[in-house]
Amino acid sequence: MVRVLINVPKQVAANKPFDVKVLISHPMESGQRRDQLGQAIPRDIINHFICTLDGETVLDADWFPAIAANPFLSFSVVTDKSGTLALTFTDDHGVTQTELVAIMVT
Amino acid sequence: MIRLLALTVTALLLIGAGDRRSGYDDASPDTRAMQDDDAANPAFLWVQQGESLWPEPTGSAGKSCATCHGAVTTLRGAAAHYPAYDPKRGRLMTLEQRINVCRSEHMGAPEFAWDDDKLLSLSALVGLQSRGMTMAAEPREPFLSEGASLFRERMGQLNLSCAQCHEDRAGQSLGGSVIPQGHPNGYPEYRLEWQGMGSLYRRLRNCMVGVRAEPFGPDSREAAALALFLTVRANGMWIETPAVRP
Numbered sequence: 186m187v188r189v190l191i192n193v194p195k196q197v198a199a200n201k202p203f204d205v206k207v208l209i210s211h212p213m214e215s216g217q218r219r220d221q222l223g224q225a226i227p228r229d230i231i232n233h234f235i236c237t238l239d240g241e242t243v244l245d246a247d248w249f250p251a252i253a254a255n256p257f258l259s260f261s262v263v264t265d266k267s268g269t270l271a272l273t274f275t276d277d278h279g280v281t282q283t284e285l286v287a288i289m290v291t
Numbered sequence: 292m293i294r295l296l297a298l299t300v301t302a303l304l305l306i307g308a309g310d311r312r313s314g315y316d317d318a319s320p321d322t323r324a325m326q327d328d329d330a331a332n333p334a335f336l337w338v339q340q341g342e343s344l345w346p347e348p349t350g351s352a353g354k355s356c357a358t359c360h361g362a363v364t365t366l367r368g369a370a371a372h373y374p375a376y377d378p379k380r381g382r383l384m385t386l387e388q389r390i391n392v393c394r395s396e397h398m399g400a401p402e403f404a405w406d407d408d409k410l411l412s413l414s415a416l417v418g419l420q421s422r423g424m425t426m427a428a429e430p431r432e433p434f435l436s437e438g439a440s441l442f443r444e445r446m447g448q449l450n451l452s453c454a455q456c457h458e459d460r461a462g463q464s465l466g467g468s469v470i471p472q473g474h475p476n477g478y479p480e481y482r483l484e485w486q487g488m489g490s491l492y493r494r495l496r497n498c499m500v501g502v503r504a505e506p507f508g509p510d511s512r513e514a515a516a517l518a519l520f521l522t523v524r525a526n527g528m529w530i531e532t533p534a535v536r537p
Binding site: 188190192206208210212253254255257259 | 483486
C-alpha cells in the first residue's frame with residue numbers, strides 16, 4: 186500500500202468540468218540508474234493508471250519511466266450525477282491499488 | 292534631529308528585512324506553483340503519514356503523540372522556536388531531536404535515524420502547524436556565536452565557507468541554479484533534486500559534502516549551532532513548511 190492524496194471539490198456542478206488532483210507516493214525508479222557497486226537498479230514504476238466513474242472509464246493511461254518520484258496527476262472530469270471515482274494503478278511488481286473518492290453533484 | 296535619526300534607523304532596518312529573500316522567491320514559477328497548491332505539494336504525502344502516526348500508540352509506554360499533546364493543532368507556533376535550548380541537557384535541540392527525545396523518554400520507543408521518513412513526517416506535520424507565522428528562534432549564546440563563526444569558516448577541499456556562496460554570491464548562479472540566501476524557513480522541505488523530503492540537517496550535510504568537507508554529525512554541537520545561526524538570521528521571515536525547493 187502506498188500513500189495517495191486525492192483532491193476533488195467537495196461539491197461539483199452538473200455538466201461542469203472539475204479538477205481531480207492525485208499525488209502518489211512512489212519512488213518511480215527509472216531502471217537507468219546504477220547503485221554504488223555498479224549494479225543496475227531494477228525498474229520500479231507505476232506503469233498503468235486508470236480512473237473510472239461508476240464503472241465508466243474517465244482516463245486510462247500507460248506510464249513510462251520519465252516520470253519523477255511521487256508523481257502528481259491532474260485531469261478534468263464532467264458528470265451529471267453523483268458517483269464514486271475509482272483510481273486504480275499498477276506497478277512493475279504487479280501490485281494493484283485502488284482508491285475510491287465520492288463525487289457529490291449539486 | 293533625533294527623530295530624523297530614528298526614522299533613518301527604522302528605514303535601514305526595514306530595507307535590511309526587505310532584502311532577505313526566501314528560497315521561494317528564487318524558485319521557478321513551476322516550483323512555486325507546486326508549493327502554493329497543497330494538493331500538488333508532494334510534501335503533503337509526508338504530512339499525511341504524520342497525521343496517521345500522531346494518534347498511533349507505540350513503544351513500551353503504550354503512548355502516542357496525541358496521548359500527551361492532544362490534537363496536533365495545539366502545537367501551533369511550536370516549530371517557530373526551534374532549534375531551542377534545552378536546560379536539562381545543556382544543549383540545543385532541533386525539532387527532529389525533540390521528537391526523538393519524546394520517543395525515547397516518554398514513549399519508550401526507539402529513536403528514529405536522522406533521515407527516517409517517519410521522523411520527517413512528524414516534523415513536517417508539526418512544522419505545518421506554524422505555517423504563516425514568523426520564525427522566532429531565541430538567539431542563545433554561546434551557540435549563536437559558534438554558529439556565526441562556523442558560517443564564515445572555510446571548510447573542505449574546495450575551501451569554501453557558507454558565507455562565500457550564501458552571503459557574498461547569493462542571487463548569482465552556480466551552474467544553472469540561483470544561489471539562494473540560505474534561509475531555513477521551509478524545513479522539512481520537499482526538494483526536487485532529492486525527489487524526497489529532507490530536514491535542515493540534510494541540507495547542511497549536502498552543502499558540506501558539496502565542498503568536500505567531512506559533514507558534521509547529525510547530533511553534533513556544530514550542526515545545531517549552525518542551524519541556530521541560520522534560523523536567527525531568518526527570524527521574522529514567514530514559515531513556509533513544508534516548502535518545495537528545486
